[in-house]
Amino acid sequence: MKLAIGVDDTDSRKGMCTTYVAALLAERLRRLGEVYELRLVRLNPNIPWKTRGNGAVAILAEVEDVDAALELAVRTVEELAETGEEGTDPGIVACEASRSERLRRFYDRALHGVVSLEEAERIAELERCWTHRLKTGRGVIGALAAIGAELSAHTYELIAYRRRENWSKPRQVESASVVEMDRATKHDTFNNLDPETGRVLITPRSPCPVLYGIRAWRREVLERAMRMVRAGEAIERYAVFKTNQGTDAHLMEKDMAAVEPFTSVIVKGRVAAEPRTIRGGHVIFTIEDGEAALDCAAYEPTGSFRGVVRMLRKGDVVRAFGGVRERRRLTINLEKLEILELAEQWVHANPLCPCCGRSMESAGKDKGYRCRSCGERADSKIRRRVERSLAKGLYCVPPRAMRHLTRPCAA
Numbered sequence: 500m501k502l503a504i505g506v507d508d509t510d511s512r513k514g515m516c517t518t519y520v521a522a523l524l525a526e527r528l529r530r531l532g533e534v535y536e537l538r539l540v541r542l543n544p545n546i547p548w549k550t551r552g553n554g555a556v557a558i559l560a561e562v563e564d565v566d567a568a569l570e571l572a573v574r575t576v577e578e579l580a581e582t583g584e585e586g587t588d589p590g591i592v593a594c595e596a597s598r599s600e601r602l603r604r605f606y607d608r609a610l611h612g613v614v615s616l617e618e619a620e621r622i623a624e625l626e627r628c629w630t631h632r633l634k635t636g637r638g639v640i641g642a643l644a645a646i647g648a649e650l651s652a653h654t655y656e657l658i659a660y661r662r663r664e665n666w667s668k669p670r671q672v673e674s675a676s677v678v679e680m681d682r683a684t685k686h687d688t689f690n691n692l693d694p695e696t697g698r699v700l701i702t703p704r705s706p707c708p709v710l711y712g713i714r715a716w717r718r719e720v721l722e723r724a725m726r727m728v729r730a731g732e733a734i735e736r737y738a739v740f741k742t743n744q745g746t747d748a749h750l751m752e753k754d755m756a757a758v759e760p761f762t763s764v765i766v767k768g769r770v771a772a773e774p775r776t777i778r779g780g781h782v783i784f785t786i787e788d789g790e791a792a793l794d795c796a797a798y799e800p801t802g803s804f805r806g807v808v809r810m811l812r813k814g815d816v817v818r819a820f821g822g823v824r825e826r827r828r829l830t831i832n833l834e835k836l837e838i839l840e841l842a843e844q845w846v847h848a849n850p851l852c853p854c855c856g857r858s859m860e861s862a863g864k865d866k867g868y869r870c871r872s873c874g875e876r877a878d879s880k881i882r883r884r885v886e887r888s889l890a891k892g893l894y895c896v897p898p899r900a901m902r903h904l905t906r907p908c909a910a
C-alpha cells in the first residue's frame with residue numbers, strides 16, 4: 500500500500516528538528532518497503548505563535564505491513580520529540596497516499612491562513628486517516644497539511660545531520676568551502692550565502708541536529724554540492740527533501756481592500772506617503788489604490804533593501820510582496836518590491852543663463868534673476884525635471900532576511 504505519513508511539532512527552541520525525525524523514520528521504514536519521497540513543507544509564516552520556519556514533514560512510502568510502519572512512526576517520534584518542552588505537541592497522521600482535493604485544500608488553508616486542530620481532525624476523519632497525538636497533538640495540523648501538500652512548484656533541500664554528541668557544540672563548517680560550492684553550483688543552488696555580509700546561510704544557529712542544509716532547484720546537484728562542503732565534524736546521516744521553499748507558494752494576489760492579517764499577499768498600489776525611517780532603522784511607506792490604504796515596512800534586518808525603499812516617491816506605482824501584520828493599520832512586512840512606474844520628480848531652480856549656461860542669481864526681492872558674468876536677465880524660477888536614481892524592476896530583501904518560502908529575485 501502507498502502510505503503517506505505526516506509528522507509535525509516535534510522540536511522546540513532548545514533542540515530537535517522535525518526533518519531529523521523524518522530522516523530517521525525514513526531509514527527505518529526502508530526495512531519494511533520503499534520510501535519514495537521525503538517532503539518538507541513550510542506553512543503560513545505569519546502565525547505569531549509558530550516559529551519563523553513553521554515546517555512540517557511527510558514521508559511517502561510503499562509498504563506491505565502498515566501496522567508495523569505506524570508503530571515505527573510512533574516509536575521514532577516518541578523517542579526523539581522534545582515533549583518535555585512547553586509548546587511541543589507532536590502529531591502524526593497517516594493516510595493512503597492519493598490525490599485528495601480535500602487534503603490539498605487543507606494544505607492551502609494551512610499555508611495561507613490559520614486552521615484549528617478541530618478542523619484538522621475532522622478532515623483526517625473524513626479522509627479515513629489514522630492520527631496519533633502526543634500532549635495536545637497540535638502537530639496534527641501540520642502533519643495533515645504536509646500530506647495534502649501539492650508541490651507542483653518545488654525545490655529540494657539536502658539536510659546533513661550531526662552526531663548526537665555534537666548537537667549543542669558550535670558548528671565548524673568551513674566558509675571558504677561554502678563559497679566554492681556556491682560558485683561551482685551557481686544557478687542550481689540558492690541562498691547558500693548572503694552577498695551583502697558574506698555570511699554563510701546553510702548552517703542554522705539553533706542547537707538542533709542540523710549541520711547544514713543546501714537548497715537547490717535541481718535535485719541532481721545536491722550530493723555533489725555536499726561533497727564540496729568541508730566541516731570539522733562527521734555527518735551522521737543526510738536526507739533530501741522535496742519542498743515548497745523558494746516557490747512563493749504563500750503569496751496571493753489581492754485587492755488592497757481584501758487584505759487580511761496573518762496572510763501573505765501581493766498588492767499593487769500607488770505610493771501615497773513617502774518613506775519615513777522610524778526608530779530602530781525601519782522604513783515605512785503607505786500605498787493606496789483609491790479604495791484602501793496599507794503600510795509597507797522594510798525592517799532594519801533587510802539591510803540595503805531599505806535603501807531602495809527610501810528612494811520611492813509619492814505617485815510611484817509598486818507591487819508589494821509580503822506577510823500582513825496588524826500595526827496601527829495593516830502593514831505588509833516586505834519580502835520583495837516590484838517598481839512598475841516611477842513618478843516624475845520636479846524641482847524649482849534658478850534659471851540658467853542662455854549665454855554661458857551658468858545658474859543665474861537673484862537680482863533682489865521681486866527683481867528676477869541675473870547672470871553675474873553676462874548680465875542676462877530672467878523673471879522667474881524654472882521647473883527642472885530630476886532624474887530618478889531608482890530603476891523599475893523587482894527588488895528582494897537580502898537572503899539573510901528572506902523567508903523560506905520566498906522565491907529569490909535572481910531566480
Ligand SMILES: [Zn+2]
Nearest residue numbers: 852855870873
Ligand atoms: Zn551668463
